[in-house]
Amino acid sequence: QSALTQPASVSGSPGQSITISCTGTSSDVGTYNLVSWYQHHPGKVPKFMIYEGSKRPSGVSNRFSGSKSGNTASLTISGLQAEDEADYYCCSYAGSSIPYVFGTGTKVTVL
Amino acid sequence: EVQLVESGGGLVQPGGSLRLSCAASGFTFSNYTIHWVRQAPGKGLEYVSAISSSGDSTYYANSVKGRFTISRDNSKNTLYLQMGSLRAEDMAVYYCARAADCASISCYDLVAVGGGMDVWGQGTTVTVSS
Numbered sequence: 001q002s003a004l005t006q007p008a009s010v011s012g013s014p015g016q017s018i019t020i021s022c023t024g025t026s027s028d029v030g031t032y033n034l035v036s037w038y039q040h041h042p043g044k045v046p047k048f049m050i051y052e053g054s055k056r057p058s059g060v061s062n063r064f065s066g067s068k069s070g071n072t073a074s075l076t077i078s079g080l081q082a083e084d085e086a087d088y089y090c091c092s093y094a095g096s097s098i099p100y101v102f103g104t105g106t107k108v109t110v111l
Numbered sequence: 112e113v114q115l116v117e118s119g120g121g122l123v124q125p126g127g128s129l130r131l132s133c134a135a136s137g138f139t140f141s142n143y144t145i146h147w148v149r150q151a152p153g154k155g156l157e158y159v160s161a162i163s164s165s166g167d168s169t170y171y172a173n174s175v176k177g178r179f180t181i182s183r184d185n186s187k188n189t190l191y192l193q194m195g196s197l198r199a200e201d202m203a204v205y206y207c208a209r210a211a212d213c214a215s216i217s218c219y220d221l222v223a224v225g226g227g228m229d230v231w232g233q234g235t236t237v238t239v240s241s
Contacts, residue, residue, distance in 0.1 A: 032225055034225030036211075036226070036227030036228070038228075045206075045231045046156070046206065046228075046231045048227060048228060048229045048231075051211060051229075052226065089155060089156050091156075091227060091228075093224070096222070096223075099158070099161060100146070100158045102148075102155060102157060103155070105156065
């Protein structure tokens with residue numbers, strides 16, 4: 001199972017919106033609306049941001065939203081803030097034989 | 112506070128063995144599937160292994176199959192990853208993470224149903240070098 005494809009980097013100015021794409025295949029993202037997203041500040045604990053494609057866990061800002069179209073899932077961060085600067089990973093369920101596959105990761109930079 | 116704390120990482124020679132532990136607190140450990148995820152230096156996250164809440168079902172990525180063994184002791188609220196025949200490419204920070212699914216369904220024999228991982232430990236570093 002290959003890793004899901006994410007852009008290596010995305011940047012934006014404070015207050016802007018950015019979108020991170022996560023492209024998989026018909027074996028994972030395309031079949032299951034079960035993509036989760038994680039925020040990872042280097043050296044820190046990864047944080048659970050989105051699950052089942054678009055749902056936010058309790059405590060996660062509504063500036064973070066998820067969506068999916070075909071084989072591509074997306075994470076949008078609106079009202080970009082300095083604290084959003086981090087690495088972001090998507091992760092898709094891929095069936096009982098290969099439960100999860102992660103994306104390649106995207107470094108978000110706040111200009 | 113819901114918490115996972117990994118330990119057991121360190122320096123090991125190629126071909127050597129190491130056992131990682133993941134101690135859980137603040138929740139009913141025996142109800143939850145737990146995953147292992149690793150991050151090699153300068154690389155992204157890689158899904159490694161998982162074990163159902165009962166311990167009856169397990170999963171291993173192809174990259175570790177036959178070399179790593181996942182287990183758990185629900186009486187001690189602790190997860191283990193026995194790592195053998197270690198290679199340079201196993202060098203990484205290893206995280207244990209709780210399956211979010213299990214808050215709403217029985218994970219007795221389920222490795223995953225797609226709900227993601229809601230609680231992560233701080234990670235333990237494995238260095239493979241001679």
